[in-house]
Structure formats: C-alpha cells, structure tokens
Amino acid sequence: MNPELLKAARDLGENLHQSEPVEAYLRAKAVVEADLQLAERESYLLSVYHTLVQRQQGGEQLTNQEVQEYNQLSGELQRNPLIQARDSALGTLKSLFSSAGNEITNQLGMDFTKLALAPEN
Amino acid sequence: MSTQTTKIDLPVLSHFDDQDAPIYHAAQVMGKLLFETAEYKAFLSALKAVNSNVDIQRLSAKIREHNTALQWGKGDAAEHQSALEQLDNEMEALPAMLAYHANEQATLQLCREVDLIISTSAGVEFAANAKSSGCGCGG
Numbered sequence: 140m141n142p143e144l145l146k147a148a149r150d151l152g153e154n155l156h157q158s159e160p161v162e163a164y165l166r167a168k169a170v171v172e173a174d175l176q177l178a179e180r181e182s183y184l185l186s187v188y189h190t191l192v193q194r195q196q197g198g199e200q201l202t203n204q205e206v207q208e209y210n211q212l213s214g215e216l217q218r219n220p221l222i223q224a225r226d227s228a229l230g231t232l233k234s235l236f237s238s239a240g241n242e243i244t245n246q247l248g249m250d251f252t253k254l255a256l257a258p259e260n
Numbered sequence: 261m262s263t264q265t266t267k268i269d270l271p272v273l274s275h276f277d278d279q280d281a282p283i284y285h286a287a288q289v290m291g292k293l294l295f296e297t298a299e300y301k302a303f304l305s306a307l308k309a310v311n312s313n314v315d316i317q318r319l320s321a322k323i324r325e326h327n328t329a330l331q332w333g334k335g336d337a338a339e340h341q342s343a344l345e346q347l348d349n350e351m352e353a354l355p356a357m358l359a360y361h362a363n364e365q366a367t368l369q370l371c372r373e374v375d376l377i378i379s380t381s382a383g384v385e386f387a388a389n390a391k392s393s394g395c396g397c398g399g
Contacts, residue, residue, distance in 0.1 A: 140370065140373055140374070141293075141297065143293055144290070144293045144294060144297065144374065145377060147286065147289050147290040147293050148290055148374045148377040148378050148381070149377055149378075149381045150286045150289070150290070151283070151286040151287055151289075151290050151378050151381070151382075152377060152378040152379065152380065152381020152382040152386070153381045153382075154282045154283045154286045155283060155378070155381070155382040155384070155386070156381060156382045156383050156384075158279075158280065158283060159279070161382060161383065161384055164384065165383060165384070229389075232384065232389060233389050233390070235280065235283070236384075236386060236389045236390035237389075237390050237391075237392060238280075238284075239283055239284070239286075239287040239386075239390060240287075240386075240387065240390030240391070242284060242287035242288050242291060243287050243288075243290060243291035243294065244291070245288075245291065246288060246290075246291025246292050246294070246295050247291055247294060247295050247300070248295075251291070251294075251371065251387070251390075252387045252388075252390050252391035252392075253391070254367065254368055254371040255368075255371040255372055255374065255375035255386075255387035256375075256387050256388065256391060257368045257371075259368075259372075260365065
C-alpha cells in the first residue's frame with residue numbers, strides 16, 4: 140500500500156477514535172465487560188444462539204422450551220440498563236461510521252463497505 | 261404598494277456536525293486516494309472492458325434467453341441448465357473476464373487492508389459498523 144493512502148487511513152481511524160460516539164461506545168462496552176457476571180451471561184447467550192442456529196440449519200426442529208428459554212434470557216439481557224446503554228452508544232457510532240463510509244463511497248463511485256467486506260475466495 | 265417578504269431559516273443539511281468535520285474531511289481524502297490507486301484504476305478499466313466486450317454481450321444475451329425460458333417453463337429445464345453452465349464457463353474463460361476477476365480481487369484485498377488500518381486506529385471495526393443494515397432498524 141502506498142504511504143499516502145496508509146497515512147490517510149490511519150488519520151481517518153484516529154479521527155474516529157477521538158470522536159464522542161466512539162469514546163462513549165468504548166466506555167459503555169468497558170462497563171459491560173467489567174461486570175463479569177453480565178459479560179458471562181451475554182457470552183452464554185451468544186453461544187446458545189450459535190448452537191440453536193447451527194442445529195436449525197442442520198434441519199433439526201427446535202423445541203418450544205428451547206426457544207422460550209433463549210427468548211427469556213435474551214429479553215433479560217436486553218432490559219439490562221448497562222447493555223441498553225452500550226447498544227444505544229453502538230447505534231450512534233454506526234450512524235457516524237455510516238456517514239464516513241458514504242463519503243468514501245461517494246469518492247469511489249462504489250460501496251466501500253461492500254468491497255471491504257466481500258468474502259475472500 | 262409594498263411587497264412583504266418572509267424570512268425562513270432553512271436548516272443546514274449535512275450528515276456531520278461541525279465537530280465531525282475532521283472525520284468528513286479525512287474520509288474524503290482517503291476516498292480520493294483510494295480512487296487514485298493503480299489497483300482501483302485497473303479494476304474500473306477492466307470493468308469497462310467487460311461491459312463493452314462483444315463476446316461477453318453475446319454470451320450474456322444467450323444466458324438471458326435461457327433464464328427467461330426457464331422462468332416461463334419453456335423447453336427442457338435440464339437442457340437449459342446444461343446450456344447455462346456451458347455459456348457461463350465460456351464467458352469466465354474469456355481474457356476480459358479473467359482480467360476483470362484478477363483486478364477485482366486486487367481491489368478487494370486493498371479495501372480489506374484499508375479497512376483493517378482504519379479499524380485498528382479507531383479501536384472499533386469500521387466497515388462492519390458502517391455498512392447499511394438495509395432494514396432501518398439500526399442493527
């Protein structure tokens with residue numbers, strides 16, 4: 140990569156890092172991670188989600204009880220004020236990142252995020 | 261006779277607040293530099309060559325014919341599928357298509373590297389959080 144582009148990419152990243160939405164999100168994320176019990180429950184929910192999706196994709200029929208248990212845990216976490224604060228901060232961050240991404244896309248004439256996230260062959 | 265005028269305070273339409281101006285500027289500069297790279301220029305050139313290639317246009321027209329026939333249930337479906345596969349292989353083997361795919365891969369790799377640098381500096385994944393969700397739900 141040419142040094143000018145490398146510097147420009149770093150500049151953009153640093154500007155984003157210093158912005159209020161990123162600072163607020165990183166603070167809110169750290170608060171959730173510092174609550175070990177909460178972080179553990181969220182990590183558990185994620186693992187349950189992946190297992191259920193994998194089983195469903197494998198053609199397995201999930202029981203009502205399994206789905207209810209998942210929904211209950213998911214609902215409990217979504218109502219947690221620390222999780223709500225983090226997710227709300229993430230929403231604000233995404234709005235800023237989306238605007239920055241649109242600026243790059245406008246210069247390219249192609250969607251930068253689609254190019255950057257295209258699966259590798 | 262006098263003419264009355266009404267002053268309307270129009271809002272300034274911008275995606276960014278004033279405090280975000282450096283981000284706006286940095287994103288523009290980076291987009292311009294990415295546009296000017298040899299990889300991206302070669303990709304656009306290969307794309308243009310594909311769009312104006314007569315062999316690709318001819319094969320694309322045949323592919324459309326078979327797809328339309330399949331869509332309307334005309335003829336033998338297996339024969340259409342076999343023809344589509346053959347046409348696709350023929351098209352992918354054309355030098356213009358091979359050049360397009362090679363240049364596309366180089367551009368995608370460059371964009372991944374740029375995204376990684378932005379993300380590392382920002383402390384948060386950039387492209388994954390910048391993509392539009394398409395559902396308007398903020399997810």
